Amino acid sequence: MTTTPGERELPLDVRRSTGSSGRDAALVEAVLDALASPTVLLDPAGRVVLANSAWTAAGVERQAPILPGADYHALALALRDDEDARRLVRELRELADGERTEVSVDRSVPDPTGAATSWFHVQGSRIDQVGHVVVTHVDITARVLAEKASAWQARHDSLTELPNRTHLHELIDAELRRPGRPAVAVLFLDVDGFKDVNDSLGHEVGDELLRQLAGRLLAVTRGQDTVGRLGGDEFVVLSRDCEADGAELLAQRCQATFEQPFDLGGRTHRLSASIGIAAVPAGSPAEVRSTDLVRDADLAMYAAKAAGRNRVRVFSPELRDSVQRKVQLASELRDAIADGGLTLHYQPVVEVATGRVTGVEALVRWQHPERGWIGPCEFVPVAEQHDLVIPLTRWVLGEACRQTAAWRDDGVPVVTGVNISAVHLVTGTLVDDVLTALQGAGLDPRQLVVELTETSAAEDPARAAQQFRRLRELGVESWIDDFGSGFSSLGRLVAIPAGVLKIDRSLVTGADGPAGAAIAAVVGLAQGCGMRSLAEGVETAGQLRRVVDLGCSYAQGFHLGRPMPAEEFLGWMRANGGRLDLSAG
Incomplete structure (x- = not known):
């Protein structure tokens, strides 16, 4: 059988299973080429029958070279053998066997040149009773990057790029749920006199102070600790595997960063910090939440301020009782x-x-x-x-x-x-x-x-x-x-x-x-x-x-x-x- 120019003859098993002629093969190829997204046609065993021109134009060919009879399943795993790839292969096989009606998987694909990773939405559809499958690949890199940026921004402070209140509570709760309940300490730091800086020098200078302080706190904390900003001039340090005694030493190191004046608006300013500490001993059976720990550290910080500022105080149940009495007294x-x-x-x-x-x-x-x-x-x-x-x-x-x-x-x-x-x-x-x-x-x-x-x-x-x-x-x-x-x-x-x-x-x-x-x-x-x-x-x-x-x-x-x-x-x-x-x- 002869074909006209531009036609491509489908493999014999495809023509037999579909009753396709050479002209039908050209039509199939034309349909695939008309699709804007990189697309391949697989036989029931997962071997590549056709790849459309968008595959090559999008650069996918460079990441996953397509040869007649190439094993698409093996190529998918070779690009990145992760849970998404294994799921894709498993579901494509189930689709070819008629065990599911469609496949829809998002997966990341590394660039062999070392460029940024790309993301694709892979969609599979069964086209006949034999088990031929059409697989399309929609580039969703821009969307994924935007979502990742949005998710990062939602969990970090835009000024200091430290974890924000929401993310801090997530991290503290995760630490409190670790098996064996390790020792956890939270430091609540408030800058003494920050309002004076803001009022006298302006908010831009106040923002610069907060950025400088964030850098100093990151420099004196351990690699396993997390420094975050709750808002205003309030910072929290999550200290992992740390008892109260160790947290006090860490608090002293944080205070020591204030011994060096801050360069603000071309002038040097000396400030101090009041720090409260709340700690949970290792293996403590009590149910503790991040909100409890941060609240207790906050109470200890206010006690430090009340004692004359530039102090460190460790939370005790008596502090909470005192606050509750004051709240009751305020109501009365x-x-x-x-x-x-x-x-x-x-x-x-x-x-x-x-x-x-x-x-x-x-x-x-x-x-x-x-x-x-x-x-x-x-x-x-x-x-x-x-x-x-x-x-x-x-x-x-x-x-x-x-x-x-x-x-x-x-x-x-x-x-x-x-x-x-x-x-x-x-x-x-x-x-x-x-x-x-x-x-x-x-x-x-x-x-x-x-x-x-x-x-x-x-x-x-x-x-x-x-x-x-x-x-x-x-x-x-x-x-x-x-x-x-x-x-x-x-x-x-x-x-x-x-x-x-x-x-x-x-x-x-x-x-x-x-x-x-x-x-x-x-x-x-x-x-x-x-x-x-x-x-x-x-x-x-x-x-x-x-x-x-x-x-x-x-x-x-x-x-x-x-x-x-x-x-x-x-x-x-x-x-x-x-x-x-x-x-x-």
Whole structure:
């Protein structure tokens, strides 16, 4: 039998099984060549009958040379003998035997020149009863690479290229499930002062700091450890086969990386880190999850910060109990603010030149119905940690203004001071909250003072100055509290439009010694800036005489009057006629 040009005669067994003529063979070949994807026709034994032109054009010929009668199954395994290849061969044989209707396998193919690996979607279809199979190969390399890149990005931090929160938890959980449960430790690291870098130098410089830190942590950890970034300035180190003692040594190495200054924006900056550790001993039978371990390390880190920063703390069950107590206390404090469970006590402020009681400082008190007396030193930090400072301060402002208005109506006009947190400055609602309290009580703004500690004012002096200036325009004076307890820039502080500098009790206690010179300096500073001075914590007649001699305008302390409930203060004022005899000593 003759064929026309361009025709190719199919093998005799194919023509016999299909009843094909030479013209049919040409048609089969033309159909295969019309397919865009590299395609081969296999006989029932898996031998190559035909390969289309796309096979050669796509370069597949170079990876798997096709010769008449070549064993496609053997070629597939020779390219890469992996699970995907073995599955492909197995399913192609089942397809030829009529045991399945199609084959669909994704497999990778290495390039013999050493170029990047390619990926193909291999699709097989049976075309006759004898068992001939057509196999197409669709190049899916671009899709696979995109999927791999997307999967990598989903599990890594784009800034530092370290494992992110999701991937870290996957890695920790995998480690905790290892047979025999090896020792596992997690270090939770937080940069002390990172916010200052971000705020003062900008986020780009902050990002550079994080990249430098990532590199330093990778350099000091072991090859079997994993460094990851949770977000912000929080890093986690997964330390495999490591007990708590070893984790402490690793934490010390991490801290040591901060001894070398960071080069940021052309300037060097010294920082430190607080690190918490949570560890699971080898062979521990307890079920532990990654979320448990990271949470415990986080609690230990906060304990390290609370202890003074630049510390290392190892988690203990007592830490968790303490946190749970604080969470419960925060819930009860929230209810107390809403339900009127708090009260205010008022401590007199005395003008030392005349002995006249000119005002009071409002101090919040909490008599818990079950726990009894809870001091401010316990519940105020809880309020700060659980976003209750603003509602607490608003309650104090409202209650203090109402009480001051009531005293005014009773013929006892005083100026009441209310302590303001730095958090309130950040929210930008301070002026509106003060106005709301004044208007609600019908109180003259001149009878209210807002007090902000020196350290709080120094955190953002520009914001403090802006809001204090607005309050002054409304008639509300601002005072700087606890002056002398911090290490603030005097140049920034004097720019704040305050009316009084309250000298910290730590200086007043030592007024007869070297602290006396410091008090004199503060008094001079206040006078130079058009402010007055108030000595806090005056406990004895001697301290009172000393601060008077040093030029203080006002004094406050137990020697002059303890904090009192509102009704008691009213009686005390009437008994004293609103004036104290300071000469009685």
